Amino acid sequence: MAQRELKEAFVSNLNGTSLEEVALGLFLSPVCVVNRGLFLILYYQAKGNLPLPHPLFSHLLLDFCALIVPLILSCTVLSSVLHQVAVSLTFFSACVFCYICCGCPKNTFSAFLQSHVEFNQVPFVTLFRVFVNVKTAISILAVDFSVFPRRYAKTETYGTGVMDFGVGAFIFANALVCPEARRRNISGSKMSHVAKQLLSVWPLVALGMGRLVSVKMTSYHEHVTEYGVHWNFFFTLAIVRVMASVLLVVLPTSLLWIFALLISGFYQFTLETSGLKAFIIHNTDREKDFLHANKEGLFSIFGYVAIYLSGVQIGLYVMQPRANVREWLRTLVSLLLGSFALYAALHACQTLVEPVSRRLANFPFYLWSVAQSLFFLSCLGLVDIILLFSKRASGCHFVPSSWNLYKKHYDGDKKSGEIGKLCLIQAVSRNQLLFFLLANVMTGLTNSVVDTINCSTFFSLCILLLYMFINCFVIYVLHFYGITVKFW
Numbered sequence: 001m002a003q004r005e006l007k008e009a010f011v012s013n014l015n016g017t018s019l020e021e022v023a024l025g026l027f028l029s030p031v032c033v034v035n036r037g038l039f040l041i042l043y044y045q046a047k048g049n050l051p052l053p054h055p056l057f058s059h060l061l062l063d064f065c066a067l068i069v070p071l072i073l074s075c076t077v078l079s080s081v082l083h084q085v086a087v088s089l090t091f092f093s094a095c096v097f098c099y100i101c102c103g104c105p106k107n108t109f110s111a112f113l114q115s116h117v118e119f120n121q122v123p124f125v126t127l128f129r130v131f132v133n134v135k136t137a138i139s140i141l142a143v144d145f146s147v148f149p150r151r152y153a154k155t156e157t158y159g160t161g162v163m164d165f166g167v168g169a170f171i172f173a174n175a176l177v178c179p180e181a182r183r184r185n186i187s188g189s190k191m192s193h194v195a196k197q198l199l200s201v202w203p204l205v206a207l208g209m210g211r212l213v214s215v216k217m218t219s220y221h222e223h224v225t226e227y228g229v230h231w232n233f234f235f236t237l238a239i240v241r242v243m244a245s246v247l248l249v250v251l252p253t254s255l256l257w258i259f260a261l262l263i264s265g266f267y268q269f270t271l272e273t274s275g276l277k278a279f280i281i282h283n284t285d286r287e288k289d290f291l292h293a294n295k296e297g298l299f300s301i302f303g304y305v306a307i308y309l310s311g312v313q314i315g316l317y318v319m320q321p322r323a324n325v326r327e328w329l330r331t332l333v334s335l336l337l338g339s340f341a342l343y344a345a346l347h348a349c350q351t352l353v354e355p356v357s358r359r360l361a362n363f364p365f366y367l368w369s370v371a372q373s374l375f376f377l378s379c380l381g382l383v384d385i386i387l388l389f390s391k392r393a394s395g396c397h398f399v400p401s402s403w404n405l406y407k408k409h410y411d412g413d414k415k416s417g418e419i420g421k422l423c424l425i426q427a428v429s430r431n432q433l434l435f436f437l438l439a440n441v442m443t444g445l446t447n448s449v450v451d452t453i454n455c456s457t458f459f460s461l462c463i464l465l466l467y468m469f470i471n472c473f474v475i476y477v478l479h480f481y482g483i484t485v486k487f488w
Contacts, residue, residue: 003451007221010453011143016159017151019343019368024086025152025162026376028074029067029131030383031089036066037387037399038096044396045100055422060476063424064469072138072464075162076147077457097386101393112389113326116406122318123402124381128373129173130428131380136166137439141467144443144452145460154226157281157359160368164358167233168369169376171240171304175311178241180248182319197245201238207437208234220444225359229286231297239301244308256313260366264306268353268363280360296359303361310370314377329385335378342371401425424472427479434485435475442467 039062044050052058070089078085101108142148143163152162175181211232215222227233251259271277279295286293314335322328346367350356356364388403390396397404398416400423420426428435446452446467455463478485 004219004221006453007144007447008223011153011223012225013156014150014153014159014161016155016161016164017149019160019346021082021151022160022162022165023372023375024082025074026165026372027086027379028070028089029127029135029376030379031086031093032067032070033127033380033401034093034383034386035089035096036063037402038093038100038390039066040399041100041390041394041396042096044398045394050396050398051419051422056480059422060424060473064472067424068134068138068468068472069465071135072142072461072468075138075142075149075152076145076461076464079149079152097390100390104393108393109389112392113324113329115325115392116323117325117328117388117403118406119321124377124384125176125315125318126401126429127380127384127425128377129176129432130425131376132166132169132173133428133432133435135162136170137435137471138464138468139163139166140439141443141446142464144447145455145464146453147455147457147460154223155358156225158355158357160356161358164356164365165369165372167358168304168307168365169373170233171237171307172311172314172369172373174237174241175244175308176315176318178244178312178315180245180253181312181315183316194242194246194249198242201241203433204234204238204241208232208238211440214444218444218448220447224286225296227297227300228294230290231294236297236301236304240304240308243301243305244312247305247309248312251309253312253316256309256316260306260309260313263309264303264363264366267302267306267361271360271362272353277360300359300361303363303366306366307369310366311373314374318377325385325388328381332378332381332385335374335381339371339374339378342367342374346371401429421480421482423479424476427472427476430479431475431485434478435471438471438474442471 040050043052052062070085074082074085139148139152139162143153154163154167155161211234212230214220215232227236247259248256276299280299283292283295291298318331318335322331346356346364349364349367354362354364356362356368358365384403387399388405391399391402392405398419400416400420404416446463450463452460452463
């Protein structure tokens with residue numbers, strides 16, 4: 001077989017892993033965030049100041065080692081002991097947290113619950129979007145190496161792979177911070193607003209066309225049953241954004257979750273009662289017309305639009321101002337309970353209807369994507385509450401990408417800004433699309449010069465670590481110098 005055919009076969013006909021393993025892998029990111037925050041607090045307690053010595057490089061190295069390296073190891077050489085890794089890191093976090101907070105008065109926690117927090121940002125939303133992007137960047141290259149478990153890769157038709165969730169989570173993450181979720185007023189008529197949204201997606205269309213041309217010209221390996229012959233994820237992002245914008249103009253925002261259920265439910269009903277499912281899965285006549293060539297990419301849009309509308313609804317809920325920590329804690333518990341309810345509905349659907357299918361973007365896939373996103377979002381929020389309490393107990397107020405307690409006359413804004421310039425999370429958040437594009441370009445370059453399938457475990461890890469370090473370094477330097485790459 002040719003090298004291209006070998007690589008295509010390597011990522012084809014896979015069945016995924018369990019829901020529990022996907023959730024456990026997601027749980028590692030919040031644990032990494034709290035470990036990195038607690039380390040900075042310990043350093044502050046020991047030295048009395050931040051940033052670290054040689055801040056430009058030390059903070060990048062800290063963030064890379066604390067936030068990126070564990071994610072790479074957990075989906076490669078440590079994937080077989082994922083439970084032990086999660087328990088060990090959580091136990092370490094708990095010990096450090098107890099050490100920091102051991103001298104607190106008894107009424108500290110009750111007073112903390114009444115404390116006010118800054119509302120110019122919701123840090124766990126930023127964390128969610130950044131880690132979805134980072135995990136995507138790791139996976140799109142790691143999947144081509146044999147050290148990456150095949151059960152984590154995208155499934156052929158049915159199943160729950162880690163990369164399957166990444167697609168739904170990317171859509172959900174974009175919806176969380178869209179203008180409608182942030183309650184930005186529509187200027188002008190509704191038609192002009194829709195026209196603006198059509199124009200705003202041109203970078204995604206351009207990137208989609210660029211990927212299509214480059215893949216065809218270089219004969220780069222591609223998994224046709226993922227989106228189709230000509231379709232790719234950039235086109236899906238663009239079309240979903242435009243269709244959702246049209247719907248958001250006419251639908252009441254308070255009932256978006258109902259319409260999301262109706263869209264996904266009606267799509268599932270159509271799959272079950274017509275020949276659409278058989279057409280998508282079994283029809284192999286790709287040369288007949290554009291629809292036959294790109295059926296997966298075109299019909300899955302219905303499922304992704306439903307996920308997007310649900311993301312807007314959650315964004316509207318999360319972005320509401322809240323008076324104190326207690327109210328935010330209730331919000332996070334509500335998100336967690338919502339996640340459990342959707343998991344229960346997912347179990348019923350998989351039993352009574354059909355399993356999750358990213359290829360179809362069916363109703364179970366919609367339920368799974370939203371349930372898993374809510375679980376991830378609530379875990380990141382709870383971690384942020386833990387870090388906020390640790391900062392209060394220790395007197396350290398300079399952990400970046402975390403909430404701060406509200407103070408009218410706070411003289412640490414300059415210091416917080418200095419620490420924020422040294423934060424990899426904020427760097428990725430500043431240039432999210434560029435980070436995603438850079439990861440795609442680096443993935444293509446790596447595959448063109450490295451025989452990824454036959455690499456040894458050690459060499460594979462070296463390549464993945466170097467690849468992610470280059471991506472992070474470029475974004476980090478741009479952020480340090482205040483450069484936002486936005487050409488639209």
